[in-house]
Amino acid sequence: MKTDIQIARETPLQPIGELARRYGIDEQQLIPYGKYIAKLPLDAIDEERVQQSHLILMTAMSPTKSGIGKTTVSIGLSMALNRLGKISALALREPSMGPCFGMKGGAAGGGYSQVLPMEKINLHFTGDFHAVTSANNLIAALVDNYIFRHQGQPSQLKTVFWRRVLDMNDRALRTVVTGLGDGNGVVRESGFDITPASEIMAILCLANDIDDLRRRVENILLGITCEGKPFYMRDLGGVGAVMVVLMDALQPNLVQTTEHTAAFIHGGPFANIAHGCNSVLATKMAMSHSDYVVTEAGFGADLGAEKFLDIKCRKANIYPSLTVLVVTTRGLAEAGFDNMARHVENLRNMGQTVVVTLNRFADDTDEQVEEVAAYCEKLNVGFAPNEAFLRGGEGCELLCRLCLDTIERQPSQAIKYVYELSDSIETKIEKVATTIYRAGQVVFSAKARKALERISGWGWDHLPVCIAKTQYSFSDDATAIGVPEGFTFTVRDVVVASGAEMVVAICGDILRMPGLPLHPQSEKIDLVGGEIEGLA
Secondary structure (H helix, E strand, C coil), X not given: CCCHHHHHHHXXXXXXXXXXXXXXXXXXXXXXXXXXXXXXXXXXXXXXXXXXXXXXXXXXXXXXXXXXXXXXXXXXXXXXXXXCCCCEEEEEXXXXXXHHHCCCCCCCEECCEXXXXXXXXXXXXXXXXXXXXXXXXXXXXXHHHHHHHCCCCCCCEEEECCCEEECCCCHHHCCEEECCCCCCCCCEEECEEEHHHCHHHHHHHHCCCHHHHHHHHHCCEEEEECXXXXXXXXXXXXXXXXXXXXXXXXXXXXXXXXXXXXXXXXXXXXXXXXXXXXXXXXXHHHHHCCCEEEEEECCCHHHHHHHHHHHHHHHHCCCCCEEEEEECHHHHHHHCHHHHHHHHHHHHHCCCCEEEEEECCCCCCHHHHHHHHHHHHHHCCEEEEECHHHXXXXXXXXXXXXXXXXXXXXXXXXXXXXXXXXXXXXXXXXXXXXXXXXCCEEEECHHHXXXXXXXXXXXXXXXXXXXXXXXXXXXXXXXXXXXXCCCEEEEEEEEEECCCCEEEEEECXXXXXXXXXXXXXXXXXXXXXXXXXXXX
């Protein structure tokens, strides 16, 4: 089997202008980044067309450490839709370089189901991640300067929430001390998160336009003053500078797949520590130029799909016509068939019509496929295997026909949200934990309780919740795989992301800065004869 890089290099790419014309996009609207990548202005969104397009959500069972393959299947399904005469595009997240050099490798699909040029997409791409990192750290620098310049004043910050970020897995930076050395500022403990966990990333992905971006940046809660008052970005100053850094990053990116399907790739929050969806703008742009848009939500349906429905869809006024649950034989062997059933049940409880697809690997037997099909029949859920990795769009045609037939007969209707925005933050967290995760009780630490009091007092309790927890289990314990229930779910902290307009509950031992494994993927990556090797 050829490597992903070999397949990518052998795939002839269409000039980006030619690809755009096929989707009704005026070439003059493109902002080219070379021959095969472009950004698009926000006026390429047609809200009326958005409401007419079918959105297909790709989610998954609880993942293995190597993932389940949602991106690969998403790409394959969109290509298959075009093969069968439909107009389809993709709306995907941008890969983070942290996992790329860490455990999972790249996130541009794989085999004959990739977005291209995969090396650029997996690495620096159009600089969006760098812009988010720079904007985040500009704010951090301004905060530290403010602390230094206002020492001893009532307006001085006694508590700082804002941390620096870096798009790399680096456990050594989780906790750092800043300001050491004479004249270098006020000494205090701080730390780094990974860029996908930055509130700036969430803001970029949830903003409706440039004015909404500015409003959200102004509303970022940075800390608490010595007077006990909340301190926002609008109090600090520098909002305009942050806007300048982010102005190009707000525009979605256009690339193509191995079969010349348009892919709108923009934003990249993780689903275990953030809301796990690509930008609202990229999704709407894809829906403005196609009849069927395939998008994904990170990790298992308990994380990405719940947040996609409860946060993104609620804010953007969009909803999926169909949800596809991806499973693998390895995932089923680790977590069990009941894990798949639990995800199906949860999605149905949220008002979603669901079909299941087996992301088939070369060594999967016909007997294994038949076993999954029989179990899905018992659940009364549509099933089709796919071979997106091995055969691209052709390998997803069976799944594609199932999706089209299901959307025609029984599309999803209104979303049944897990909680109401009028619920208290504590109630929202409890509803997600008990109805989606099946916890027996939810315990809040003293720190979390204090944060909840502040949230209510400052008027932010109307926001949706984004739960940060392990992706490997329904619970907050990564080792409790399968279908645990009746467990105690521990919330150790609650953080207000007032610019992103959500409240993040940090649960269990989840960390917002990952570390590297014993043998990181970066050991396999090299530049040989001017060509990148080992990036997968």
